[in-house]
Amino acid sequence: MAVERTLAILKPDCVKKNLIGKVTAQIQEAGFKVVAMRMTRLTKETAGGFYEVHKERPFFGELVEFMSSGPCVPIVLEKENAVADFRKLIGATNPANADAGTVRKLYADSVGENIVHGSDSVENAKIEINYHFASSDLVANYGF
Numbered sequence: 001m002a003v004e005r006t007l008a009i010l011k012p013d014c015v016k017k018n019l020i021g022k023v024t025a026q027i028q029e030a031g032f033k034v035v036a037m038r039m040t041r042l043t044k045e046t047a048g049g050f051y052e053v054h055k056e057r058p059f060f061g062e063l064v065e066f067m068s069s070g071p072c073v074p075i076v077l078e079k080e081n082a083v084a085d086f087r088k089l090i091g092a093t094n095p096a097n098a099d100a101g102t103v104r105k106l107y108a109d110s111v112g113e114n115i116v117h118g119s120d121s122v123e124n125a126k127i128e129i130n131y132h133f134a135s136s137d138l139v140a141n142y143g144f
């Protein structure tokens with residue numbers, strides 16, 4: 001299996017609930033390496049640009065409000081099969097449908113406020129990583 005990178009975002013509800021450490025620990029325990037990580041606050045414009053693909057959906061306004069409502073933590077993760085494995089770790093979009101033990105099942109309150117983002121394809125992961133990080137931020141070459 002190929003080593004891939006994926007973009008995670010610990011969303012504002014994750015930060016608000018003081019769960020950055022717990023969720024990051026669960027991600028690392030699942031074998032993901034943190035390549036880059038920072039805290040930022042998205043504006044409505046940057047949140048809207050990130051979720052551009054959803055702009056015709058009825059929940060778009062609510063999503064942009066939520067994602068710009070407080071700080072979030074974008075993270076670049078690396079692992080074999082990272083994209084699919086991370087989606088599995090976080091669980092279904094709606095926590096009510098998420099498998100037991102997944103991040104969203106454990107911590108999310110609703111389909112909108114669902115703790116964490118994960119890229120849905122290798123191609124989108126590259127676009128999303130470039131949206132949140134400069135290539136000079138991707139400095140972590142673990143060398144092992």
Ligand code: ADP
Pocket residue numbers: 054059062063092093111112113114116117118120
């Ligand atoms: P995922 O984050 O699992 O890839 P989507 O790409 O479908 O899910 O949606 C992006 C984000 O939009 C979701 O994580 C969630 O925050 C929000 N969202 C999706 N569906 C709904 C909905 N029906 N109502 C409110 N917010 C939603």
Ligand code: MG
Pocket residue numbers: 118120
């Ligand atoms: Mg998605």
